Amino acid sequence: MILIVGIPSDGPTRLVIDAAEAAGVEHLVLNQRESHFVDLRVDLRRGAPVDGTLRLRHRDWPLSAFSGIFLRMMEWQELPENRGTPSPDPDGIRRSGLLHDALIQWTEMMPCRVMNRCSAMGSNASKPYQAQIIEQTGFLTPPTLITSDPARVREFLQRYRHVVFKSISGARSIVKTLSDVRLLHLDRVRMLPTQFQAFVPGTNIRVHVTGDEVFATEMRSAAIDYRYPASDGEEVEMAAVTLPEEIETRCLDLSHRLDLPLAGVDLKVTREGEYYCFEVNPMPAYSYFQEGSGQEIAGGIVRYLAGGDPAAGRPMPARQRGEEDGRDC
Structure with a gap:
């Protein structure tokens, strides 16, 4: 079972829910806006796996039941229920804060697959640090x-x-x-x-890594920042593209080094065929690219979270996975 934590109306979260429903994958949605009424008990015993209970909508769910967790949370202090309401509930706000702290700590300890752990997302807080990791994978940086x-x-x-x-x-x-x-x-x-x-002239490519799958989207725009083309009076067109095997492998390597099974990798390819990498987004708003390119990125997220052993090792490019020669991965 997949646990989906966030705001269901948020685009990326909504697409994961829809993809899980379409694939018939069992899932549970923890709506942050219900955090006043959710209980999380984590059991820690020496020599025993992390376990406990999530109580949600008057039902108890064993933590060991979750094969994967999709974590896309807004700051709990910014939830409408915790600020700006006509009559704030001090006890509810306190419970909300404790729940979010417990969720973050629990997901750090759980051996299941998580997209993404908060500790790993911290790499994006320093672009210079992230650039050093990027260079280790063989990508150029400006x-x-x-x-x-x-x-x-x-x-x-x-x-x-x-x-x-x-x-x-x-x-x-x-x-x-x-x-x-x-x-x-x-x-x-x-x-x-x-x-x-x-400035590096060339074509922007946004790559989304979901476990061992890669989705590449070419961004066709004259804007300096294709995410905000209107700020330059421009528009943007998107198209799914296939990356060279070496570049796909580098993206997977980068995702692994940063411990980000879900990653938005910003690339630019020059006319000479050189690939520059600018940064890696640990909480990508992939819905924008899925809707613009038609790629089922959310499906890749669900496949990863619903699949196998979280300690199975480093992700490999799809073309190197076991199904090519009949091996079990």
Whole structure:
């Protein structure tokens, strides 16, 4: 059975629920907005597997029943039930906080498959750290400067001519060109270290890894940041593409190194066929790409969470899996 934790109306969560229903995979939805009324008991005994009980909608579910967990939670403090309601329930809010803390700790301990554990998602909090892992897989990364010194930025711009900038943390930011107009406000960089990169011309590709499956989507847009084409007055078209085997293997390797069985990998391929990797999103809003390209990414999520031994080892490209020669994986 799969446990799906999040807000059912959220696009990526909704698609996982729909995919599980379509595949006939048994699943249970823990709606965060019901957190005031959910109980989680975790039993820890030396020499025994982690177990316990999840009480949800007046029924008890043994924790050992879950083969996989899809974890896409918003901050519990931001739930409508915990803020902005006409009559907040102090006891309910306290229970909600305790439940979310317990959920995070439990999913760290459980041996089942989890997409994704919160500890692994922390890698996205530092783009420089993540870039070091990216380079270890063989991907190229663009020349990068992280600084709060305007003079260093001007030197970097003089060297590379076309430069873009973005946040160095996991905070969402829109990638923008360092234009003449923005140079007028360059002194603001003293307030916050910022990441500047040489612009890499080419075609953007978003890759979603789901366990041992890879879904690649080509993004056709003249926008600097294809996620927000309207900010540049542009549009975006999406198309499913097949990656070279070597690039697919690198994406899987990167997902494994970051302990992210669900990963959104941002690539760009140049005219010369070189592949650059910019970052890895640990909680990708894959629904946007599924709806735009027609790829069943949610189906890949469900297949991974419903499948086999979570300790089976490193994911392999689909073309290398056992079904090619009749072996059991």
